[in-house]
Amino acid sequence: MRAARTAYPLKWRIMDALEGIAAAIWPARFRRATPYLMLLPAVLLVGLLVLGLIQIADASLRTLDTTTFQFSDDYSIANFRRALTEPLFLVVAQRSLVAALIVTAVTLVFAFPYAYLMVRTRSPRLRKFLLIALFLPFFIGQVVRAYGWLIILGNQGMVNEALGLIGVAPMRLIYNYPAVLFGLVQYMLPFAVLMLAPALTAIPEELEAAAGSLGANWVRTFIHVVLPLARPGFIGAGVVVLTLSLTDFAVPAILGGGSQDFIANAIYDQFFRTSDQGLGATLALMLVALGSILVGLVFALFGAGTLAMGRSRA
Amino acid sequence: MQEPFRAGASREAEGGREIAVTVRNVGMDFDGIHAVKNASFDLPKGRFLTILGPSGSGKTTLLRMIAGFQTPSSGEIFINGEAVSAVPPHKRSIGMVFQRLALFPHMTAAENVAFPLKMRRRDARTIPERVERYLALVRLGGYGGRRIHELSGGQQQRVAIARALVFEPDLLLLDEPLAALDRKLREEMQLEFRRIQRELGVTTINVTHDQREALVVSDDIVVMDQGEIQQKARPIHTYRQPRNAFVANFIGVTNFIAGTVRSVSEGGDVSILRGALTLAGKIGDPVNPPAEGGKASGAIRAEQIRLAGDAAQLSKLDCVLAGTVIDTIFEGERMVYEVACAAIGDEVIRVFDHDPAAHKQFDIGESVFLGWNARDMLVFR
Secondary structure (H helix, E strand, C coil): CHHHHHHCCHHHHHHHHHHHHHHHHCCHHHHHHHHHHHHHHHHHHHHHHHHHHHHHHHHHCCCEECCCCEECCCCCCHHHHHHHHCHHHHHHHHHHHHHHHHHHHHHHHHHHHHHHHHHHCCCHHHHHHHHHHHHHHHHHCHHHHHHHHHHHHCCCCHHHHHHHHCCCCCCCCCCCHHHHHHHHHHHHHHHHHHHHHHHHHCCCHHHHHHHHHCCCCHHHHHHHHHHHHHHHHHHHHHHHHHHHHHCCCHHHHHHHCCCCCCHHHHHHHHHHCCCCHHHHHHHHHHHHHHHHHHHHHHHHHHCCHHHHCCCCCC | CCCCCECHHHHCCCCCCCEEEEEEEEEEEECCEEEEEEEEEEEECCCEEEEECCCCCCHHHHHHHHHCCCCCCEEEEEECCEECCCCCHHHCCEEEEECCECCCCCCEHHHHHHHHHHHCCCCCCCHHHHHHHHHHHCCCCCCCCCEHHHCCHHHHHHHHHHHHHCCCCCEEEEECCCCCCCHHHHHHHHHHHHHHHHHHCCEEEEEECCHHHHHHHCCEEEEEECCEEEEEECHHHHHHCCCCHHHHHHCCCEEEEEEEEEEECCCCEEEEEECCEEEEEEECCCCCCCCCCCEEEEEEEHHHCEEECCHHHHCCCCEEEEEEEEEEEECCCCEEEEEEEHHHCCEEEEEEECCCCCCCCCCCCCEEEEEECHHHCEEEC
């Protein structure tokens, strides 16, 4: 009896039963449709998003009558003209874009050594520690983390107190651009590490040993072998960090204190403060366009990286 | 600057040739496990040495220490008379062909071959000509522009060889690069390694578990087992005069018949007793000879045994045993018979028949006789 149980475990019996039920509901002759059935949820989700975009595009072409608070019935491009000419929106757009580029560059520089050490270390303990340290921020959430930085960096915060001990007058460390950049880099770092790690795992260690035996010290091994082979990881991580930073809301809102709005904050203001859904929709569309152009540019210049699923041109 | 310590043996004999590599009392411990124990040998310049052993014998560890990827726990390695334990791999003049080749996939064949020259800051104007010369040497002239993944397995092997040799290293190391190839290609590349090595005269250390490869390509073979060097000899001596039972068993197909030593003569003749049977043989290891009354086993190679249907045909041989064929294995160029012999407790003796067409074919269950000469049986304790 015992032998029979191990030879055909309970798990397999349950699987058999489930397969039987599945075969009754979805007979084998439907099999060719199965992949499409599985795609359905994703298609529905993306489809809904497209429907939303169409509605936003419709709203963006209607102007708000500020006396009646009614939207015009006829279409005009007045909202787009406003978005492109009013200095406020240009400042916001420029601020978001520059921040996204700086944050991407800094995050990639910081993430690489972390990912490299995590992948290459021989100590399972260190690897576990690095992984836990990486995932911990995910459990905390973006808003709580940004708020935490307010407490640490605030006028009466730990950092200013520590500076006071060595005789430095309190400094304003929050509600400015660097604070927002700092918060974003800190938020993006785990994403970048997680995108880089598989790309580094894919580089055989033997290649680094080979470069060494062929006369390259570690710096030149790094420049000529590791970096070029890690490129797909950099592209994948770069695209993710770039788009997430460009569209971020919470960090500029909390660490910027209203003075450092990004595009997402401006959109929020239009929808929920001034109730000009037309202008909000316009800004939203322009953000989508900006993001798409940036990602398209990266793909055109460097290829799709890890996002090409191994089917890159190289 | 301290004068680098020079190995006393650097100009010593083995045909009076200069010694390229000296491994002296080298040991390597991993967490208390002795991967390599007290290994010593000299390798004269220009020779092709193969370290042969089963997996886990410490052969790769020894090679990696010579390459500089691992530091010996004890002992010292000398290259051209200089102690190298403190020298990192990129400062040693060593070309290495790796197990999985380790070609750079983001470079072309020519860029791979140019890499060591660039890293060694050779004159950029001379690099293209030199790369082309070495690609031609490995018979890949005109293939320089190909990407690595556009080349076949054999062509990739050739690029790896060219890359390891192009900067004219003092020493070439081969870390089982042929292990993954199919048999035909492997045998072709073995001869190719030997040709290139002879053409350039570069001192070479090859690591393999393939006894055939070791016999075919090498000037010398070091046999390793459980971290220890078992024997260092020329291929023909390794095969014909194995120093101990491990070497006899690892290389070739060898039958062992255990018994008690009855007598040992001055001239190296030994006779051992197995039940009612007396077997005559020669001392296998003069350093560690069998002692009278002690246990020993006689080793006889499968190809040194003759097989016949009646005993009269084997009358010229020193030892004849009766047995029954229990299995026949057809290997193409030869037939392998497994014969159970009653006189040694139905132990199975394997016999090669190299000429299946001319000889009588024996079937399973048939009674046969086995015979061999006393000088072909080596006795180890």
